Amino acid sequence: MPIQKVNGVNLFYELIGENNNPLVFVHGSWGDHHSWDLIASPLAQHFRVLTYDRRGHSQSEQLTKQGFVVEDVEDLIQLVASLQLLPANFVGNSFGSIIVLKTAIKRPDIIKSIFIHEPPLFSLIQNNPKAKPILDVVQPTIRKVMELIAHGEMKNAATLFVNQIALGAGQWEKLPPTTQQTFINNAYTWYDELQDPDSLTLNINKLADFDKPVLLSTGSESPSIFPMVMDCIENVVPKAKRIALQGAGHVPHLSHPQEYVQLIRQFCSAAEK
Template sequence: MARVGVNGVDLYCEVLGDGDPLVLVHGSWADHYTWLPVLDAFAERFRVLVYDRRGHSLSERPPGQGSRFEDEEDLAALMATLGSGPVYVAANSFGASTALGLAARRPELFRGLTVHEPPLLDVVADDPVLRPMMTSVRQEMAVVLDQLRAGETLAGARRFVEEIALGPGEWEKLPDKARDTLLTNAPTFLDEHGDPAWAALDLDRLAGHTVPVLVTHGTTSPVWLHRITARLTEALPQARAHTFEGSGHVPHVTSPEEYVDVMTGFVEEIRRSG
């Protein structure tokens, strides 16, 4: 266990295992603990860095409005601690948005990138089929954010889980630790949505690079997330896709063995081609 100072913020991180460098980036509301089901398996193959993003759990929560750009710069700094060469990154949800945003600007930092269901709403803003659904999603998100602003943290967290991310009844199925983590990190979720660029991505710039990208989604996730991953796969010539059958927004938790197999298989393909 360690605390590392990067970009003026103390971040909690752990480094395990030996081999090629791999950084795991968690999504909103969560922390490094969400990677526990796959951590030992990855540590047998990689030198793994897992951390709490700024504002989450054991990392410092700086005052003032934050931005995804700051998260991207934090990721870049942590990647540099693993050595001077490029790094593999596996990222989930908002962590996937963060990793993609950094890859668009700093492709030389990446050997390969695996992203699962980044909530990049702006990527599908022009999709006429999805427009009614996206209007509904944004309305639900607005209600969640209003509840968090009003101090109704439990109501907001539960609504996010059941109406946006996982589905009805899923709040009660979560372990106590997972619910506690959601409540702890709710203020950072609210802060993330104060950043006007939180859902944006420069697809054209990213498509101009050669970083290998694996874009994944789960069959039980909301349709709008699937459409975002499909748009990313269509737009990025260097990308390929994988579907986690029977899994949703956190396949490294619900299908850990498959997640490890898919990620390590992707890395082996990169090694063979390189």
């Protein structure tokens, strides 16, 4: 089992592909490196693909004290450096996108390009009147999920999160049992992330000088708050491009893997030129 100790924590990772163009995936909350299974192998024909379990998730070292998003950022920086994968293309989903963006601010020199999908940076739109009706529903639901976790009801928490926040009504029942169990096992780490006041925030003005290629994607079936978040980022990042994935939601790498592979290939190839 490949384990790399970086930043004081043991991280599980998988590295596949022989190409010398590194492609690094950062998963969101609740999941793990298996989130990328449907696209990692096809992309390994063209890239050196790194997937890993973030601290507190699945096969990586579990949390023993309050964690902070700055640790996730430093974990990522040290992991890719220790595996000699710099500079690299970075792909993030959901909370993983926040980590990628914060990495771009801290270490732009290690990045070739970034491709992010729907970071939950709701703090950017908290004063947007169009976002208020949606946030008035989402935020109490988040608090309910946190309450369930605090009482040890991990399955109920995961079910509520998936059905009412992340993927939509009835989607929990459609997840494979192994994925359901992963969400249950990693529930507390999501709870921990939300105890960090900086976890869902970003000083986007610090991205104004980021001059590498950036692709921002949303799903056409996702809640409208995500395009609002992307508007804020797009308005600041000089080289940002935008795409809406038709028929997709919050996890296009699971729902539309073939299209997602093609999109990543095209974007990263263009970034090389």
